[in-house]
Amino acid sequence: MLRNGGGLGKFYADPATGARRFEDQMGAVLSFDDGVALRKFGIVSTNRVLASLPKNVLKALQPSMKRIVLDQEAYLFQPDDDPEFIYFPETAAVSEFQILEDGRMVEVAIIGREGAIGLSKLFCSTPIPNCVQVTQGGRVIRLCLTEARRLIRQKPETAFHFYPYVDTYIRQISQKTICNLYHSVKARFCTWLLMVRDRCDGPVLHLTHEQIARTLGVYRPRITCIARELKRRNIIDYSRGGISICDRSGIENAACHCYAELAQYLAHTRPGQSRLVAH
Numbered sequence: 001m002l003r004n005g006g007g008l009g010k011f012y013a014d015p016a017t018g019a020r021r022f023e024d025q026m027g028a029v030l031s032f033d034d035g036v037a038l039r040k041f042g043i044v045s046t047n048r049v050l051a052s053l054p055k056n057v058l059k060a061l062q063p064s065m066k067r068i069v070l071d072q073e074a075y076l077f078q079p080d081d082d083p084e085f086i087y088f089p090e091t092a093a094v095s096e097f098q099i100l101e102d103g104r105m106v107e108v109a110i111i112g113r114e115g116a117i118g119l120s121k122l123f124c125s126t127p128i129p130n131c132v133q134v135t136q137g138g139r140v141i142r143l144c145l146t147e148a149r150r151l152i153r154q155k156p157e158t159a160f161h162f163y164p165y166v167d168t169y170i171r172q173i174s175q176k177t178i179c180n181l182y183h184s185v186k187a188r189f190c191t192w193l194l195m196v197r198d199r200c201d202g203p204v205l206h207l208t209h210e211q212i213a214r215t216l217g218v219y220r221p222r223i224t225c226i227a228r229e230l231k232r233r234n235i236i237d238y239s240r241g242g243i244s245i246c247d248r249s250g251i252e253n254a255a256c257h258c259y260a261e262l263a264q265y266l267a268h269t270r271p272g273q274s275r276l277v278a279h
């Protein structure tokens with residue numbers, strides 16, 4: 001066993017490929033092929049908000065961090081929850097929804113490795129306004145909110161390091177407001193699929209037509225009809241519970257201009273020198 005930044009884990013060789021892997025104490029298996037590499041005092045994260053933080057801030061937060069795996073369609077928060085943690089996705093993608101009076105849900109933001117979920121709770125104590133659900137299961141770093149707030153009380157300048165992502169988050173919500181109001185369901189479908197794809201690893205996205213319909217706030221038959229057309233044109237392929245993009249430029253052409261705007265914000269959240277200690 002290896003003591004790793006305060007947590008325990010072990011190295012082993014993958015029996016199928018021989019690749020060197022690390023299993024943390026939560027049982028999450030980390031492959032060094034997917035951007036996660038062990039350093040002398042910890043593990044580098046692919047989350048761009050964490051990777052942009054100064055070393056002293058990461059070091060102070062490290063004991064309050066834990067890498068966990070989120071299941072597909074699990075709920076992180078419900079409206080009016082008082083959260084205990086902030087989540088920094090690495091391979092997971094998470095959606096924030098507003099719930100309408102009739103029970104329908106509309107996605108207002110999607111967050112992956114470029115961002116964080118629940119970050120606003122660092123600065124205010126009001127309850128969570130949205131329903132937050134995992135769109136694509138995967139790894140996240142979970143940070144104890146109480147300890148993060150304590151650090152900001154002790155060193156208020158720490159908060160400034162999170163502001164660039166807060167700006168990106170507000171820009172995404174603004175763009176999605178326009179998208180939800182004015183753009184066609186087909187264009188929104190393509191934009192959203194690209195946004196999920198950009199945040200996740202692997203060629204196949206584990207999505208159902210029902211899930212996409214719920215996310216876009218439309219009825220399932222509309223999504224099935226659009227998916228059939230895109231498949232017929234060899235732009236996407238799908239089977240039960242899985243969708244893959246076959247023609248990247250084809251789907252970009254079918255998407256609304258929101259995708260280019262939102263991808264630009266994603267590109268702006270570049271990591272600094274990656275360094276994260278988590279266990």
Ligand SMILES: [Zn+2]
Nearest residue numbers: 179183256258
């Ligand atoms: Zn749009």
